[in-house]
Amino acid sequence: xxxxxxxxxxxxxxxxxxxxxxxxxxxxxxxxxxxxxxxxxxxxxxxxxxxxxxxxxxxxxxxxxxxxxxxxxxxxxxxxxxxxxxxxxxxxxxxxxxxxxxxxxxxxxxxxxxxxxxxxxxxxxxxxxxxxxxxxxxxxxxxxxxxxxxxxxxxxxxxxxxxxxxxxxxxxxxxxxxxxxxxxxxxxxxxxxxxxxxxxxxxxxxxxxxxxxxxxxxxxxxxxxxxxxxxxxxxxxxxxxxxxxxxxxxxxxxxxxxxxxxxxxxxxxxxxxxxxxxxxxxxxxxxxxxxxxxxxxxxxxxxxxxxxxxxxxxxxxxxxxxxxxxxxxxxxxxxxxxxxxxxxxxxxxxxxxxxxx
Ligand code: PMP
Numbered sequence: 051x052x053x054x055x056x057x058x059x060x061x062x063x064x065x066x067x068x069x070x071x072x073x074x075x076x077x078x079x080x081x082x083x084x085x086x087x088x089x090x091x092x093x094x095x096x097x098x099x100x101x102x103x104x105x106x107x108x109x110x111x112x113x114x115x116x117x118x119x120x121x122x123x124x125x126x127x128x129x130x131x132x133x134x135x136x137x138x139x140x141x142x143x144x145x146x147x148x149x150x151x152x153x154x155x156x157x158x159x160x161x162x163x164x165x166x167x168x169x170x171x172x173x174x175x176x177x178x179x180x181x182x183x184x185x186x187x188x189x190x191x192x193x194x195x196x197x198x199x200x201x202x203x204x205x206x207x208x209x210x211x212x213x214x215x216x217x218x219x220x221x222x223x224x225x226x227x228x229x230x231x232x233x234x235x236x237x238x239x240x241x242x243x244x245x246x247x248x249x250x251x252x253x254x255x256x257x258x259x260x261x262x263x264x265x266x267x268x269x270x271x272x273x274x275x276x277x278x279x280x281x282x283x284x285x286x287x288x289x290x291x292x293x294x295x296x297x298x299x300x301x302x303x304x305x306x307x308x309x310x311x312x313x314x315x316x317x318x319x320x321x322x323x324x325x326x327x328x329x330x331x332x333x334x335x336x337x338x339x340x341x342x343x344x345x346x347x348x349x350x351x352x353x354x355x356x357x358x359x360x361x362x363x364x365x366x367x368x369x370x371x372x373x374x375x376x377x378x379x380x381x382x383x384x385x386x387x388x389x390x391x392x393x394x395x396x397x398x399x400x401x402x403x404x405x406x407x
Contacts, residue, residue: 055176068376077374083389083399084378086214086244086355088277090329090392093322096278099315103308112307119283119310122317127257127270129287135296136305140243140271140284145171147206147239147267147286150299152177156205161191163215163382165241168208177205189216189349189357193224197231207232210241211256212248215378215387217351219248222256229263237292240268243284244353246275246323249331254352257287264289274354275326276316281309330354333390340400344407355389357381361407369406375399 065071068080083089116136124131137143148171152158158172162181172179182196196207209228212219225240232238240256248254260266268287273279283305288296316322337356341348348358360366363386367379375398378387390396 053174053176055173059170059173065376071371071376075371077372080371080374080376081391081395082376083391083395084376084387085279086274086353086389087279088275088326088354089333089390089395090277090326092277093316093319095315095319095322096312099311100308103311107307110307112303112305112310114302116305116310119305119314119317122314123285126317127287129257129260130290133287133290133293134285135288135293135300136283136285137300138284138304139273139279139282140241140269140286141167142282142300142304143269143284143286144168144239144241146296146300147237148172148175148177150292150296151237152205155203157201157203158206158208159196159199159204160208161196161210161213164208164210165214165243168210168239172206178203180204184213184216184218189213189218191218191220193220193228197228200232200236204233204236207236207238208241209238210243212244212351212353214244214353215355215357215381215385216349217244217353217355217357218349219250219254219352221251221254222259225256226259226262229259229266232265234265236265238263238266240266242268243271243274245270247327247330247354248352249327250352260287260289264291267292272313272316275323276313277322277326278309278312278316281312283309283313330390333393333396336393336396337388337390337400340403344404355387357385357387359384360386360403366403366406370399370402373402375402 072080120131120134144167152175154176156177157180158177159180160168161184169179180199182199185192245255271284341358346358348356363379363384370377
């Protein structure tokens with residue numbers, strides 16, 4: 051018999067492949083600006099590493115511990131290699147967190163709106179999800195309200211920083227103050243999928259807080275700034291006391307060999323990361339200037355996308371799609387999320403928005 055909760059789930063539905071959408075709509079070329087990928091592609095280092103890969107390894111199982119990648123990431127983020135858990139994208143890490151820690155009846159806290167997978171996996175585990183709305187004006191998390199929502203049943207708290215879809219960013223100091231209010235038996239999951247895009251402060255990550263708090267898990271992905279979404283590599287830095295239970299829940303070969311090769315090559319090209327961050331910052335500035343000129347309300351983003359209040363959002367989305375640009379709606383009524391594209395793409399979309407209104 052199907053679990054009762056499964057019937058009522060509202061799962062993430064992957065987007066229709068662009069080629070199918072183009073055919074369906076009769077639009078010759080559609081640019082995806084809806085999935086927060088890297089508009090500037092992928093490091094050439096990755097192309098070389100993948101092309102140089104020894105195909106004879108295809109018949110071998112991957113290294114289940116991703117040892118080479120583990121050592122490199124550990125050195126890069128300066129943590130013990132034994133604290134790292136890799137997943138088939140952060141999607142898998144989120145699922146693993148839910149499967150390992152949530153029991154039916156637990157409460158899971160999250161700001162709202164945020165990344166939808168947290169809720170989905172809490173619901174699969176029969177937990178009660180408690181949404182704490184973000185500040186309506188700024189889009190920032192209401193950390194006081196989040197702390198006040200903690201009850202004896204609270205098991206997990208999700209914090210996405212910068213947050214998807216609002217793009218808002220919290221400095222490590224604010225996170226530290228919040229963590230001091232969280233009981234030690236409540237796990238805080240800090241999703242830093244977009245952290246590398248932050249330009250507001252020089253050391254934006256909450257990584258140093260891992261030394262202070264035993265109930266903090268930090269998550270990163272190669273899908274965003276590294277431009278490797280198709281390879282599916284994400285990882286979490288996990289307190290030592292918790293990692294062995296998570297390792298025993300995960301599949302033994304969850305990271306294929308070529309993905310390990312690609313992620314390692316991507317990590318080794320930090321120039322690409324720096325360049326992407328700068329180009330994204332330029333795009334961000336251009337979008338904020340445009341939205342201000344249009345009189346459209348937006349949240350100040352530190353990620354590679356902007357979330358803004360768009361009257362007749364669904365009609366605007368359709369209009370953009372007919373003209374070759376796919377953006378994201380449905381995250382909040384009358385708001386759209388647009389992933390920054392190249393300068394040309396951004397200007398084209400901005401012109402279309404101007405024409406629409
Ligand atoms: N966390 C956040 C906040 C995201 O936006 C995404 C992807 N959209 C993910 C995690 C999952 O990323 P991936 O599985 O590609 O690593």
